[in-house]
Amino acid sequence: MIALALAFSNPAAAENRYIVRTTGGLSSVLNLCLSAGCHVQGSLDGPVGQTYLVTSSGNLIANLLNGVVNLLQGLLGIQSVEPDQLLPVPHPPINSIPSGLHDRSPVNYYGTVVWHGYASQPAAQIIRLSDAQRGFNVSGTGMVAVIDTGVDANHPVLVPVLLPGYDFTRNQPGASEWLDVPELAGDESQGREQDPAFVQQSTAAVLDQSTAAVLDGGPYSAFGHGTMTTGLVHLVAPNAKILPLKAFSSNGTGYLSNIIAALYYAVHHKANVVNMSFDLSSPSAGLSQAISYANKAGVVLVAAAGNESTSSPVYPAAFSGAVVGIASTTNWDTRSSFSNYGTADAWIAAPGEYVISTYPGGTYASASGTSFSSPLVAGTASLLLNAKSSSLNQKQAASALSHAIRLTPDLNHGRLDVYQAISAWVNSSNTNSGSCSLFCW
Numbered sequence: 001m002i003a004l005a006l007a008f009s010n011p012a013a014a015e016n017r018y019i020v021r022t023t024g025g026l027s028s029v030l031n032l033c034l035s036a037g038c039h040v041q042g043s044l045d046g047p048v049g050q051t052y053l054v055t056s057s058g059n060l061i062a063n064l065l066n067g068v069v070n071l072l073q074g075l076l077g078i079q080s081v082e083p084d085q086l087l088p089v090p091h092p093p094i095n096s097i098p099s100g101l102h103d104r105s106p107v108n109y110y111g112t113v114v115w116h117g118y119a120s121q122p123a124a125q126i127i128r129l130s131d132a133q134r135g136f137n138v139s140g141t142g143m144v145a146v147i148d149t150g151v152d153a154n155h156p157v158l159v160p161v162l163l164p165g166y167d168f169t170r171n172q173p174g175a176s177e178w179l180d181v182p183e184l185a186g187d188e189s190q191g192r193e194q195d196p197a198f199v200q201q202s203t204a205a206v207l208d209q210s211t212a213a214v215l216d217g218g219p220y221s222a223f224g225h226g227t228m229t230t231g232l233v234h235l236v237a238p239n240a241k242i243l244p245l246k247a248f249s250s251n252g253t254g255y256l257s258n259i260i261a262a263l264y265y266a267v268h269h270k271a272n273v274v275n276m277s278f279d280l281s282s283p284s285a286g287l288s289q290a291i292s293y294a295n296k297a298g299v300v301l302v303a304a305a306g307n308e309s310t311s312s313p314v315y316p317a318a319f320s321g322a323v324v325g326i327a328s329t330t331n332w333d334t335r336s337s338f339s340n341y342g343t344a345d346a347w348i349a350a351p352g353e354y355v356i357s358t359y360p361g362g363t364y365a366s367a368s369g370t371s372f373s374s375p376l377v378a379g380t381a382s383l384l385l386n387a388k389s390s391s392l393n394q395k396q397a398a399s400a401l402s403h404a405i406r407l408t409p410d411l412n413h414g415r416l417d418v419y420q421a422i423s424a425w426v427n428s429s430n431t432n433s434g435s436c437s438l439f440c441w
Helices: 025-036 067-075 122-126 129-135 209-215 225-236 256-268 285-296 370-387 394-401 418-426
Strands: 016-022 039-043 051-056 078-083 086-088 106-109 112-115 143-148 196-200 203-206 241-246 253-255 273-276 300-304 324-329 348-351 355-359 363-367
Touching (some): 016 025, 025 051, 051 285, 078 285, 086 256, 122 129, 143 225, 196 363, 225 355, 225 363, 225 370, 241 256, 253 256, 300 394, 324 394, 348 370
Parallel strands (some): 143 241, 273 300
Antiparallel strands (some): 016 051, 086 253, 106 112, 196 203, 355 363
């Protein structure tokens, strides 16, 4: 599968990138490029053979508007051609350092030693995590894939549950965040005895001053993002295996094509849940098809609702019925000022302000954003799997998660209550056990 997924060399940065969907397989895309002057870089969906990355020195979409090529496009089974967007990792600023980053008392958390400030942070208490874990004797099962910036594969808290993963930014096995920061290569012990400090405007972390100085700046604006989202999945579902899929670089950007390839990779590697802490402002045909494919395979998809403080739809959260979109709340059960809202983006909300999670270097950090609300719900989906000996599809997961704490109408079903969600799932019938395809309800 890896040989098929982006098997060719990465396209030159100067060339324009496009995502092509076809019913005619690789040969149809090769024939298209012979006529339109483009180059096939590789498959994004592995053995499915319907979605490809191509590059062109010109404007491929404009070239396709002439009648001859447009006719050929139809004959070849080409369904869509769209630009390969470069997406940002959203990260709203924070203004203070939570007390939990000073609470470093070691505690045993399902077999690993963690800081008390991480295990007992307000977000975990608000969603009744401990009540649910103990009340239903659940700690997570199955595999949760995390599409993000990568992960610190040697973090002592995460080592027992991390799978090798894949780096789509380099087209190679592994998903290490450290490769993006050559200045820190080989030095992964980052001063865990230091006082917490602001690393970026969006992150406070416990790091030594020299490391913080390296990371403070544009090239590394999203460094640690994937390790933090992974740590929050682990907080909720400490025995679930986690598959890190690196689709974003530490500079805070990632190509849509890498996200699509990562989603297919997650399905082909039998992930049960996928967390997507990113958003784009317009729908994508390639992403829509990948999401539909995951739904039909019975994978539960969870996505951040976005940090633009709008009710306008963002994707993938706004793929209604196919993805559970997650807004952010404060520790006082109000909508976060930065969070998107409304039924288009938010199925439910979860705490997303000053959450504490794992950070590269075997340490911890704090940040805010719907990016950090979403993995709390992805972890809850793993607990649902653990609580009942049956399969769990998108519709069933969304229904269980909708048993939440009702807040304001702009947060749809309300704020995540893990105990209520599991209780609803355990006591539900299996009348809707079929897999859910795109827009199925």
